[in-house]
Amino acid sequence: xxxxxxxPQSLIVQKGGISIINCAYENTxxxxxxxxxxxxxxxxxxxxxxxxxxxxxxxxxxxISFNKSAKQFSLHIMDSQPGDSATYFCAARAGxxxxxxxxxxxxxxxxx
Amino acid sequence: xGGITQSPKYLFRKEGxxxxxxxxxxxxxxxxxxxxxxxxxxxxxxxxxxxxNDFQKGDIAEGYSVSREKKESFPLTVTSAQKNPTAFYLCxxxxxxxxxxxxxxTRLTVV
Numbered sequence: 212x213x214x215x216x217x218x219p220q221s222l223i224v225q226k227g228g229i230s231i232i233n234c235a236y237e238n239t240x241x242x243x244x245x246x247x248x249x250x251x252x253x254x255x256x257x258x259x260x261x262x263x264x265x266x267x268x269x270x271x272x273x274x275i276s277f278n279k280s281a282k283q284f285s286l287h288i289m290d291s292q293p294g295d296s297a298t299y300f301c302a303a304r305a306g307x308x309x310x311x312x313x314x315x316x317x318x319x320x321x322x323x
Numbered sequence: 324x325g326g327i328t329q330s331p332k333y334l335f336r337k338e339g340x341x342x343x344x345x346x347x348x349x350x351x352x353x354x355x356x357x358x359x360x361x362x363x364x365x366x367x368x369x370x371x372x373x374x375x376n377d378f379q380k381g382d383i384a385e386g387y388s389v390s391r392e393k394k395e396s397f398p399l400t401v402t403s404a405q406k407n408p409t410a411f412y413l414c415x416x417x418x419x420x421x422x423x424x425x426x427x428x429t430r431l432t433v434v
Contacts (some may be wrong), residue, residue: 254425315365
């Protein structure tokens with residue numbers, strides 16, 4: 212049972228455009244939602260994270276939007292750049308559980 | 324600088340051979356994890372440990388073994404029972420309230 216569903220699987224965006232990646236979850240006990248960015252041959256790195264007491268969090272060109280009632284959250288990359296080309300993973304964790312549940316990832320390509 | 328060190332970066336295994344991947348962290352994190360990543364695939368959990376001398380199987384533990392004798396170290400052994408071991412292996416650590424810190428990975432190839 213996949214507890215975090217991520218879409219799309221791949222995404223192609225022109226330089227300067229907005230990239231949007233969506234995730235949906237079922238477990239209402241989830242209370243921490245991070246996004247990771249992974250470049251080829253490297254380990255994933257924490258990009259931005261949100262807790263369900265806020266509906267939006269922005270860090271530079273990256274924004275997480277969170278809809279608790281719909282059990283959905285999304286990553287928006289404004290003014291996308293070729294250097295943003297990477298695989299992005301959403302994840303979720305419940306309460307005192309250390310373990311994250313990951314989405315399957317989205318391969319983002321930003322064309323120059 | 325604090326972080327996670329995985330070694331070696333590249334590893335080649337012969338058929339029927341056991342190999343051990345190293346993972347060391349100096350972040351003082353309680354929990355450590357091993358993931359396997361295949362091309363175009365997501366992250367699949369192999370084993371994880373929340374405290375020293377204790378660990379649990381993840382989704383794809385068959386053919387793998389781990390130990391957690393020290394808080395800083397969580398080595399993964401890929402045994403000969405793992406029939407398709409060629410993959411990118413990622414180690415991570417975490418504190419309870421925060422996300423993971425990942426290592427830079429080990430690419431294992433069967434020759």
